[in-house]
Amino acid sequence: MVTSRQMRRLFLSLSVILIIMTISITSEAKAASIPEYIKVGLRFKDTAATTYTLSSESGFVLGSVSDEGFKETLPLPAYNTLIACIEGNHVALRDTDGVLISLDIGRNGCLMPLDYKENGIITFEGKKYRGGIILNIESNNRIKAINYLAMDEYLYGVLHKEMSQSYPMEALKAQAVAARSFAVESIGRHYNDGFDVCTTTDCQVYGGYEDEYPRTNQAVDETSGLIIWANGQPAPVFYLKNSGGHTQSIEDVWTSSHLPHLVGKTDPYSPDYPWIATITFDSLEQKLLQAGYDPGSIESVQVGGRNSAGAVSELIIKGSKDTVILEKERIRTVLGPSLVRSRHFNIGEVYLGKNSVTFEVQMILSNGTKVKNAQDKINIISADGKIKSITSENLYITNGKQTAKAKTVAREAKFDDSIVARGKEVTFSGMGYGHGVGMAQDGAIEMAKQGFNFIDILKFYFTNIEVR
Ligand SMILES: [Zn+2]
Structure with a gap:
């Protein structure tokens, strides 16, 4: 017979076992998602x-x-400075006097500062x-150097490079979660090179310890473990500087299939x-x-x-031999992504986004004469590249001889895709900076x-995402 007290005890111990199992499953799932x-x-x-x-x-x-970590x-x-060099087919270590300390540090040999458990810092080539x-031998008989560190320590060195530490904390935290998600998705991205991520915009820009700031480290710490x-599933994420008023669906940017969380x-x-590029x-032929x-x-x-988000999906370039049609983000890749800053552009005329206006300007002199050679369409962009709202009372224009108050008539800016650039050059006028997929950093800062x-x-x- 099992008494009710025994039943209760059995139930209690089963509960404890279940709780322990749940805890271990949860932490295992977390460990699997964030290395x-x-x-x-x-x-x-x-x-x-x-040599290094x-x-x-x-x-x-x-x-x-190894997969088990550092051993x-x-x-x-006794050494504060070591020289890594090549001996035969191995990476060797010498002291500053050239005395051999290790003939072969072994495959995946790793140098740590002695106080690595207390957040010690190592200097590699002055950084x-x-x-x-x-340190590993490369096939070209040089030494490959890889920084091996904890995930959040890596993010400390990424965050300020991606978003200045001076921005609002909630924007920095959003960037920290996005950067962590990107890193998790990027594990093994450079598998053939023997590491996970590189330090450039190819992956995420990483500046090491010297690019750490208290506020960006705080943003990483306060979001630790969150992706x-x-x-x-852990989601692939992307981010960019400025959406130009509309973000993009991933399939409209690259040859990728639709992803429900990356929708314009x-x-x-x-x-x-706003930006302008000529x-x-x-030069276009060379590109x-x-x-x-x-x-x-x-x-x-x-x-x-x-596309439906207003970005140019096709650019037609006619040449004496052939017509080239560039599609989607290939337009920026070929023409130069820092020159053609986004695909929200017009050819020729300044385009200021869907909700902005352009001005028609008339120059009227004090005697009532209308100056005909005043440009009929202008946009006010200050020297720092920002658009400033100007009322007609504050707007003066000059033709070089006479200056007068301008009369402005606001009208809606529209795409005009009938414009064809001919002659010697093409001017693009656009809004935003980046591919358009995912989080716009400028927008995140404004939201914060x-x-x-x-x-x-x-x-x-x-x-439709979760942050956890
Ligand atoms: Zn890379």
Whole structure:
């Protein structure tokens, strides 16, 4: 017979077992989604060298890195500076007098500062890093150097590079979660190179310990463990500087299939970001040749189509030999992404976004004469590139001889895709900066200023997601 007291005890102990199981399953699931450590390629391929200088105020400990983490093999407390060099087919260590300390540090040999458990800092080629440096021989007989460090320590060195530490804390926290999500999705991105991520915009820009600031570290700490989830999975995320008024669906930007959390939407938060770029037809021909096209000498450029978010989806470039049609983000890749800053552009005329206006200006002299050679369409952009609202009372124009108050008539700016650039050059006038997919950093900053928190910001730019 089982008494009710025994039943209760059995039930209690079963509950305890269940709770313990739940806890271990939860922490396992979390560990599987956010790796504890990340490998950042500092020097590889063309940037790899045959010798490096490393230093540490506390001394060093040599070890090796495997899936189980860092394992110490040889403490080197007496050395503050070591030279990594090549001996045969191995990475060796010498002291500053050239005395051999290790003939072969072994595959995935890693130097840590002796006080690595107390957040010690290592200096590699004059730059400070957290964690340690893995040194391996490259196929070109140079030494590949990889910074091996904890995930959040890596994010400390990323955040200010992606969004200045002076911006509002909730925007920095949104950026920290987006950067962590990107890093989690990027584990093994450089698998063939032997590490996870590189330090450039190819992955995320990483500046190491010297790019850390108290406020960006705080944003990483206060969001520790949080990433973006979509459909029960860690979500691939993207971010950009300024959406130009509308973000983009991923399939409208790259050759990617539709992803429900990366859907274009009207963005009222990204402030106006106008830009103008002029490319000569000669330079355009060179850019096309470099990208593998051969159009001959360029004759004309025009917009061939737009997507539902208002971005140019097709650019038609006619040449003496061939017509080249660039599609989606390929337009910026070929023409130069920092020159053609977004695909919200017009050819020729200044385009200021869907909700902005242009002005028709008449110059009327004191005697009532209308000056005919005044430009009939102008946009007011100050020297720093920002648009300032100007009332007609404050607007004066000059033709070089006479100056007068301008009469302005506001009218809605419209796309005019019938404009064809001919002659010697093409001018693009646009709004926004970046590919348009995911979180607009300028918009995130504006949302934070308006009182939204980092979850609100992420849920605005990524559709139907969870932050956990
Ligand atoms: Zn990369």
